[in-house]
Amino acid sequence: MAIVLDKSHRWRLIAAHVFLLCLCAVVIFPFLMILSISLRPGNFATGSIIPESISLEHWRFALGMPFQDATGRLIEPDLPVLRWLWNSVKVATLSALIGLLLSTTAAYAFARMKFVGKRQALLGLMLMQMFPAVLALVAIYAIFDRIGNAFPALGIDTHWALLLAYSGGIALHVWTIKGYYDTIPVEIEEAAKVDGATPWQAFRLVLLPMAVPILMVVFLLAFIGAIIEYPVASILLKQQDMLTMAVGSQQFLYQQKYLWGDFAAAAILSGLPITVVFILAQKWMISGLTAGGIKG
Amino acid sequence: MSTESPLRRYAGPALLALIVLAALYLVTLVYAVGETLLAGTILVIVGLALWIYTSQKVYAFRYLFPGIAAALIFVVFPMVYTIAIGFSNYSSKNLLEYPRAEAYLLDESFRVEGVVYNFSLHADGSEFRGRIEHADTAKSFLFGPLALSAERPLELQAVPEETAAAALSEAVPLKTLIERQKPLKAITVVTPDGAKLRMSSLREFAQSSPLYKRQADGSLLNQQTQAVIKPNFKTGFFETAAGEPLQPGFQVGIGWDNYTRIFTEQRFREPFLRIFVWTVMFSGLTVLFATSLGMFLAVLLNWENLQFKGFYRILLFLPYAVPGFISILVFRGLFNQNTGEINLILSGLFGVKPAWFSDPFLAKAMLLLVNTWLGFPYMMVVCMGLIKAIPADLYEASAVAGAGPITNFVSITLPLILKPLTPLLISSFAFNFNNFVLISLLTGGRPDFLDTSVPAGTTDILVSYTYRIAFQDSGQQFGLAAAISTVIFLLVAAITLVQMRFTRVVEEDKR
Numbered sequence: 001m002a003i004v005l006d007k008s009h010r011w012r013l014i015a016a017h018v019f020l021l022c023l024c025a026v027v028i029f030p031f032l033m034i035l036s037i038s039l040r041p042g043n044f045a046t047g048s049i050i051p052e053s054i055s056l057e058h059w060r061f062a063l064g065m066p067f068q069d070a071t072g073r074l075i076e077p078d079l080p081v082l083r084w085l086w087n088s089v090k091v092a093t094l095s096a097l098i099g100l101l102l103s104t105t106a107a108y109a110f111a112r113m114k115f116v117g118k119r120q121a122l123l124g125l126m127l128m129q130m131f132p133a134v135l136a137l138v139a140i141y142a143i144f145d146r147i148g149n150a151f152p153a154l155g156i157d158t159h160w161a162l163l164l165a166y167s168g169g170i171a172l173h174v175w176t177i178k179g180y181y182d183t184i185p186v187e188i189e190e191a192a193k194v195d196g197a198t199p200w201q202a203f204r205l206v207l208l209p210m211a212v213p214i215l216m217v218v219f220l221l222a223f224i225g226a227i228i229e230y231p232v233a234s235i236l237l238k239q240q241d242m243l244t245m246a247v248g249s250q251q252f253l254y255q256q257k258y259l260w261g262d263f264a265a266a267a268i269l270s271g272l273p274i275t276v277v278f279i280l281a282q283k284w285m286i287s288g289l290t291a292g293g294i295k296g
Numbered sequence: 297m298s299t300e301s302p303l304r305r306y307a308g309p310a311l312l313a314l315i316v317l318a319a320l321y322l323v324t325l326v327y328a329v330g331e332t333l334l335a336g337t338i339l340v341i342v343g344l345a346l347w348i349y350t351s352q353k354v355y356a357f358r359y360l361f362p363g364i365a366a367a368l369i370f371v372v373f374p375m376v377y378t379i380a381i382g383f384s385n386y387s388s389k390n391l392l393e394y395p396r397a398e399a400y401l402l403d404e405s406f407r408v409e410g411v412v413y414n415f416s417l418h419a420d421g422s423e424f425r426g427r428i429e430h431a432d433t434a435k436s437f438l439f440g441p442l443a444l445s446a447e448r449p450l451e452l453q454a455v456p457e458e459t460a461a462a463a464l465s466e467a468v469p470l471k472t473l474i475e476r477q478k479p480l481k482a483i484t485v486v487t488p489d490g491a492k493l494r495m496s497s498l499r500e501f502a503q504s505s506p507l508y509k510r511q512a513d514g515s516l517l518n519q520q521t522q523a524v525i526k527p528n529f530k531t532g533f534f535e536t537a538a539g540e541p542l543q544p545g546f547q548v549g550i551g552w553d554n555y556t557r558i559f560t561e562q563r564f565r566e567p568f569l570r571i572f573v574w575t576v577m578f579s580g581l582t583v584l585f586a587t588s589l590g591m592f593l594a595v596l597l598n599w600e601n602l603q604f605k606g607f608y609r610i611l612l613f614l615p616y617a618v619p620g621f622i623s624i625l626v627f628r629g630l631f632n633q634n635t636g637e638i639n640l641i642l643s644g645l646f647g648v649k650p651a652w653f654s655d656p657f658l659a660k661a662m663l664l665l666v667n668t669w670l671g672f673p674y675m676m677v678v679c680m681g682l683i684k685a686i687p688a689d690l691y692e693a694s695a696v697a698g699a700g701p702i703t704n705f706v707s708i709t710l711p712l713i714l715k716p717l718t719p720l721l722i723s724s725f726a727f728n729f730n731n732f733v734l735i736s737l738l739t740g741g742r743p744d745f746l747d748t749s750v751p752a753g754t755t756d757i758l759v760s761y762t763y764r765i766a767f768q769d770s771g772q773q774f775g776l777a778a779a780i781s782t783v784i785f786l787l788v789a790a791i792t793l794v795q796m797r798f799t800r801v802v803e804e805d806k807r
Contacts, residue, residue: 009601012701016596017603023593024611027669030626031614033637102363109359121364126719126796128367130726130788131375131781138381138774139374150326150334168370170363172723176678179716183685199355217681221674228619230733246619267622274617279610 038264062265081266083241084248089273091159091244092226095166099222100215103173108203110174111181112189125171137235140165144236157238165232169225173218180214181207216281224274245270316346341365375785382779383549390532390545397546398516398527401534404507405494406520411503413437413493416467417476424476427464428454428485428493428501437487438464444479451484454493473498554779567745567752567761575757576791578663579728583721585668590675591713595705597676598683609680616673624737627666656754659739663755667734671724678720682713718799722792729788732759758784 041055060066062081109115110122141156144165148155155161188210189202197205208215230246237243245266252263319342327335344365348357392400413428425440437454477498485493485501496502508516508525515526516534525534525542532548533541559565593612597605615623630636631652639649652662690708699707735741741753741760752761762780 013601016599020596020608020612024608027612027615029637030623030630030669031618033630034618034622034626102366105359106363109356113356113359115354115356121360123793123796125367126723127789127792128371128375129723130730130792131371131378131785136374136378136781138386138778139377140370142377143370143374146331146334150329150331164366165370167366168368168372170367171371172720174363175719175723176716179719180682180685183682183712183716203359213684214681217677220677224616228621230621246621249622263622267618270622271614271618275610275614278613278617282606282609 034264034267037260038268040261058261058265061262062269079248079251080241081245081248081269084243084245085269085273087159087242088227088244088246088270091162091166092223092273095163095226096219096222098163098167099170099173100219102167103170103177103218104208104211104215105203106170107174107177107181108207111178112186112199112203122175125174129169129171137231140232141235156236157242159242161236162233162244165236166226166229173222176218177211177214180211184210220277220281223277227270227274312346312350316342337369378778379782381775382554382782383551384547384775385532385550385553386547386775386778387773389543390547392544392546394527394546394548397534397544398510400544401508401516401542402506402510405504406507407496408503408505411491412496413501415495415499415501417473417480418464418466419468419472420462420465424468425464426480426485427457437485439485442479442483444476447478447482449482449484451486451492454485454487456488470498550775554776555783557776558780558783567748567756570745571752571756571758571761572787574660574755575729578660578667578757579725579731581664582667582671582728583724585664586671586724587675587717587721589668589672590677591679591710593672593676594679594683595709597680612676613673615669616677620670621733621737623670624666624734627669628738631662653739654743656743659743659755663734663738666738667728667731670734671728675720675724678717679713682716683709686712722795725795726788726792729757729791730759730784731757732763735760736763758787 038058039054039056041053041057061079064080064082110118144154144156144161147161147164148158152158153160154164184207189206192202192206193199227244228246229244230250233244234247234250237247240248249263249266249270252259252266319338323335323339323342326338345361348354348361412431414431415429416427418425418427420441422443423441424444425438425442427436427438429436436457438457439452439454442450442452477495481495483494487493491503492505493501494504496504505519507519509519511517511524515524517524523536525536527533527546528535528541529548530550531541531545532550533543533545535541596602597609597612630638633639633649633651633653636652639652643649650658652658686709691704694704694708735755735757739753739755741756741764743755744753752764756764762777762784
């Protein structure tokens with residue numbers, strides 16, 4: 001990075017910190033609200049940020065521990081929130097891995113190879129995402145109903161069905177990774193091919209290690225996309241034990257009975273896997289190996 | 297090659313043959329279950345896969361095949377299917393297919409007048425026998441023994457009591473009779489003269505007969521009233537001679553009717569233009585704000601001399617980590633005009649309490665604020681990834697040349713990340729064009745226009761407007777909704793094509 005520093009450097013640094021801190025405060029504000037709602041007794045959405053009295057009943061509910069409510073009754077939590085969390089994490093991780101696998105290879109073909117129909121396929125991938133998916137749900141249900149007739153393990157109310165349904169959503173990831181591959185000079189792979197590597201080896205051993213930052217980004221985005229996905233999951237999953245967090249937490253919000261406190265606790269729980277994955281992925285995103293790729 | 301062992305030489309083709317056999321077996325299994333379409337699809341997929349992975353000519357397709365196949369089956373096919381639904385009258389009133397609707401009607405039965413049998417149930421060991429006695433002629437029949445444990449439709453012959461072998465025991469108490477009511481209701485008893493009897497009350501069996509009889513020309517004859525109902529394949533209902541439709545209706549293709557309704561019916565067209573303009577503005581501004589903020593933060597957080605980068609990164613990423621529908625609902629509470637925290641703070645600091653939900657302009661501003669909050673982390677993360685691809689020596693060179701950070705950004709960073717970023721911008725535009733969840737959860741489309749004949753909101757976008765029309769009016773009209781979705785899709789695709797042509801994204805890199 002630049003060794004030559006400007007005189008106004010210090011002021012710019014301070015200004016940057018002030019700006020970032022203000023922005024963080026604005027950004028964090030809703031989360032502090034959710035946190036305080038989850039710690040309040042009762043199920044109300046309004047009130048001060050620092051709750052007057054702290055009650056752990058919502059967290060007990062979310063974690064599946066029996067607790068005493070305001071009237072002193074012992075309540076057994078009847079919604080398997082932790083199970084939903086596990087389902088969400090399982091489906092999201094697998095779906096992100098599958099999506100990554102499918103899109104990296106496809107992006108490699110689009111970035112490095114020539115073949116018939118390349119432009120049309122790229123265009124098609126872009127346009128495919130524009131259909132309002134909210135209404136293709138009828139079709140998706142019909143498809144998995146039929147598949148379930150032949151292969152019950154892949155039909156309605158299984159996690160495999162959800163994985164299959166998500167595996168088609170690679171269009172955006174293919175474009176992202178292709179864009180990144182385009183910025184990596186092709187000379188390195190050509191050097192590898194001169195040394196006798198097959199295209200597959202050039203891809204796996206030369207290009208992929210250099211593309212790790214964008215692969216981590218795509219994994220993260222695919223993971224998040226799968227965790228927050230609601231319409232398809234609500235159609236394909238029926239039994240309470242099979243639900244993901246996105247579908248299950250809706251059960252806290254019936255019109256007559258807004259369980260804000262429990263909902264807030266479940267919301268924070270569902271944000272945890274994503275934050276953990278983001279922290280882990282950051283390590284990989286830091287390395288920028290291309291910088292030294294062509295020198296010498 | 298002459299040094300290759302026979303094992304290696306035959307391993308490949310042997311594996312291939314094995315795969316082919318396994319695939320054919322699978323296809324036959326699926327076909328046997330009755331799913332011809334699925335079997336055909338599997339056949340096509342396996343065939344294509346075999347060709348692609350063994351032929352040298354189509355080497356590039358080996359990388360594309362799994363991804364494109366998944367996209368075609370699980371995204372394109374539902375899309376095509378939905379477009380096809382748009383040409384039919386599929387709705388909650390016309391839910392079934394024609395054969396099933398007909399079967400439903402043929403299953404209906406009515407009680408034939410005047411023929412009543414008194415009924416009593418008698419125990420026979422662990423099973424039961426039933427005795428029916430004609431109310432008028434006092435002829436009695438027996439049927440059984442039956443287990444009466446499960447509710448299964450059975451047809452039994454009744455024999456005259458005189459010919460029965462064993463004598464009957466006492467009639468069972470009422471409690472047992474009620475317990476066995478469901479299985480009893482499911483059986484049909486046939487008397488020697490062919491009359492079919494079913495249980496009509498706890499102590500009676502009566503003759504029932506199917507209500508409709510299928511005629512040769514496909515119409516149904518009502519056995520009770522002798523009226524004829526005909527299926528109308530234009531409207532999708534069975535109709536009486538007077539033209540009255542009967543439930544259940546069935547799906548029929550109605551061609552372009554749904555589409556003409558959208559464009560000619562006055563109540564759809566009226567606010568259409570205003571909503572379309574707002575939709576385009578909303579998506580465009582959202583993309584602009586989120587991308588600018590995200591890019592600015594990515595550049596800032598890439599600055600080597602900045603401390604606590606990791607801390608800032610995590611905090612600023614959080615809006616994306618919590619599922620959208622949760623944050624949107626929280627914001628709805630926060631922006632509440634009277635009790636929300638935001639107005640409390642604003643009135644404390646500046647003395648104003650903006651009417652976020654009742655003023656159209658403020659409502660739109662609120663939507664843009666919330667959507668920017670939701671969207672900037674995504675742009676920030678992607679830009680961070682893309683900036684990593686920029687070689688650091690470029691910045692060193694510009695520092696030596698004495699350029700400041702603004703020149704760095706405008707001349708180095710921006711041009712280099714804009715090209716890979718463009719497809720993401722376009723698809724973010726398309727996503728927000730159809731961002732139903734945000735509008736419906738935050739404002740519900742309100743505040744409504746004051747001068748339209750149909751309820752339409754000032755913050756409604758096309759998708760939420762049509763959702764209101766299709767699902768919150770009379771009946772759930774899937775066919776109409778599918779037609780509207782297709783129209784929206786064509787609109788968005790057209791706008792996208794224009795954008796792509798403008799930015800020339802798909803052109804091959806000139807090397």
